[in-house]
Amino acid sequence: MNERIIGQVKRVSGPVIEAMGITDARMLELVSVGESRLTGEVIKLSGSGAVIQVYEETTGVAPYDNIYGTGLPLSLELGPGLLGTIYDGIQRPLTQLRELSGRFIERGVSAEALDRKKAWGFVPALAAGVDVAAGAVIGTVQETSRIEHRICVPPDVSGRLVSISPAGEYRVDETIAVVETSGGKRELSLMQRWPIRTPRPVAQRKPLNIPLITGQRVIDTLFPLAKGGTVAIPGGFGTGKTMTQHAIAKWCDADIIVYIGCGERGNEMTDVLTEFPKLVDPRTGKSLMERTILIANTSNMPVSAREASIYTGVTLAEYYRDQGYHVAVMADSTSRWAEALRELSGRMEEMPAEEGFPAYLPTRIAEFYERAGYVETLSGADGSVTIIGAVSPPGGDFSEPVTQHTKRFVRCFWGLDRQLANARHYPAISWLDSYSEYLDDVTPWWDERVGPEWATERKDMMELLQKEVRLLQVVKLVGPDALPDSQRFVIEVCTMFKNAFLQQSAFDDIDRYSTVEKQLRMLSIIMAYWRRGQAAIKRGVTLVKIRRVKAVQEIVKMKFTVPNESPEEFDRILARMERGIDQLEAIYA
């Protein structure tokens, strides 16, 4: 990089620096400040002045310190070696930083995002002499045992492939191919760079009609998310945002997970780091860490890097999408990112809009969520980026600006409920506030792959839950005894549905992940109980008797007792329940 002095520091106040004597700085140029070379980015230019946001602690920076420009925007290194790595908000590898500066993160340390010493086994897919378009796959590298890393021509390069290296071991910065473009020869290596604030181009966007299966029953069955979709998870503290994000990161059927810990707790990242390598993916039998990239910008790390971490994460996701993979991005939490925007905006003395947030907040939120999608990549493959953003509304009040603006740009909403969390009903996703606009889009998939009864059973259950709300209001006024058995049975079935189906333990080996088949069987059994019980009550059987049927207890505990692999167990439970009610009916008839 050819470094040049672009100006001097004029004023320092927190992470924002005013500069003077600016000669040829560019907007969004990456700069380093002072002799300790703190990384920063130019965010405003006016006359001979500029505003720079610095990604590190600015203690000790003084007026007249030099500012060095790199001539490049803040970019990521993209290539084999990303998976299984933990980065900070501006893609510094934390494991390497620890080797350099010990247990604390010192200022001004830098390390290459991709290991320059490691050699990767490259297998070319093309021969020299062919024409390659942007995004074409020129070869592959087995990055982890489950992910084949496809080396693509960068989106801004196309032309004739002049030469390509034979199969062998190469380091990420070695030239492996040369392309003759209209603007001259371009050397390609296993690695490419891409600026974090620019979305990577795609051939076209496609409709979203494949669900992202998470193994979490309340999500997959009640409020499904589509691959390439966007969802917000708002909830006050302690309602389980992070637990829900972790559960999805562990069990969802995406190929790659990018987990962004944005302004959250240090121990949570450590938890992921210690737990994920030990967990095994139910679909491939491989370690979950082999498909995961972590971005950690904990709450005590510099606030401007927190602002960048979201873009870093989604750019990494797009890079794997372009190789034809389905990627899920967990952003925990987007509120901290919005607050970072607010803090930086305040330091720049911009005019605030709602609650001190800058007026451009909705635009930024929209830009971020629009980077999700199910696409045809430049090379013609299918890939997707799904964004799952946690929102931390102050005081748990969903009417605040970040939640409200996020709701405008996502199509799926999993509202976490304080009452449920207090009762330790996890995941505390409220069945009354939440919605999914992907429901109709993914119904054909369930029809074909799982069972045609899914849509109707789901609809009936949702109706029951709505009916229960009205009944509970009556109960609150006059007590449960005032209701007839047929109505009390509605409450009974809903309670069963909540305990036996919606609640899911993240710590139980059997319960933590349910296949779609198991989900549908469980739903059907509960609905069968509803239909049979309702009929029996009409024939005069009392609710107390129905409750005592032994199979009812089995239904309540089936989530723990029936593993994913033995669905035939459900037939037995169903048969026992029907027999129990048959007997009751025989007595009362």
Next chain:
Amino acid sequence: MLDEARRKLMSGREYVGASKIDGPLVFVRKTHPVGYRELVECVDSDGKVRLGMVLDTSDEVVVVQVFEGTNGLTMPGTRTRFRGKPLTVGVSDKMLGRVFDGLGRPIDGGPSPLADAEPDINGRPINPTAREYPRDFIQTGISVIDGMNTLIRGQKLPIFSGNGLPHNELAAQIARQAKLRGGATDFAVVFAAMGVKHDVARFFTKSFEETGTLDNVALFLSLADAPSIERIITPRTALTLAEHLAYDRGLHVLVVMTDMSNYCESLREISTLRGEIPSRKGYPGYLYSDLAELYERSGMIKGVKGSITQLPILTMPNDDISHPIPDLSGYITEGQIVFEREMSGRGIYPPVAGLPSLSRLMKDGIGEGMTRDDHPHLASQLFAAYSYVKDVRNLASVIGEEELTPLDHQYLEFGEFFERRFVNQRKDEDRTIEQTLDLGWEALQLLPAEELHRVTEEELNVHYHGDGQP
């Protein structure tokens, strides 16, 4: 351009006169280039040195916040020296058993201890890859904490209290009784008081004295009559010592910080004076990041013996848990112990609200080999049952207790037992985890077995002996 050596040279320079003094802020013009967050010495006309820190620096004016207040400073008579280094504090294990002011200077009449190190009080973020995930159970001897909201070594677990509630008593009891299973270890308590009254400070000192633990305690007192600005530094000084004791000396440190609300108030004061754009209730937009800088200085580090466990205390203004201070704290800390005025009014100590209290690290620190195999399910069952009790009580207040079903009556009885016998305990009562768990099962005997969905058959067979009849 200034290099390090030049800057050191400049640190000897003294500027006479200030251009403006506003609250705790002093504005100095025409200085050499001064670094952000540099340590400042302000000398008043009597020759007394006051410490401060650079809040904002530019080629025209430097803004200094003076920790000891600006009382008696004059515009022409104030001399300012910029030290060219950040604010540091001398730390050593000799500081245990001593009392200091908010800036780490002894106020117990003794000499300054010889410092082993002089770290920057602001600390640095711990690399997440260097952290050890906390999972060692700390037995506090308090049932509602051990059984339902377990404290883990390396955790930050605040007490959300209100004025007039016994949070000081509970913090002192935890500090006295906290122990790891399997014997005594090297422990120390670092106590930071921000804007609390003299008698509160005395209560803690007395409580440590009585149990003979005072030699393991370092107290940092910035009391209600000290300049409010000093409170911004007090927790940082205390945590800097805690980090030294834990990570350099291998001690297990419990940090008690009280009252975080006063700390936040001081932060708001400075922010308002600087004319910053406020967010909620006038608190600065960076309140979250600032609190995180304190709370995140806890935990365990790989390959290091010591640990820092934080027990911050904050009084919720008007008992409102959605107030920015408890709200933002709750988003950073690993759970919270919430006090309820109504329980305190009924004479229950500790008045811990069962449902909103939470320990996030509990899941990995309890169960077989750590506490007892039935602990996770038992705690979950107690939570579920107690939550239903709340519903039943609400119902009873509308339709009257007589109208309740027999099952609901059983729940009411359970709730009463749970609060009076399980939660309630004496201020010197130290229960083992076994006693706590057995008491939990005793409460569950009051409910029929088919109501207990969250425990397994085997656990019921071993621990449940109720007949389940009303």
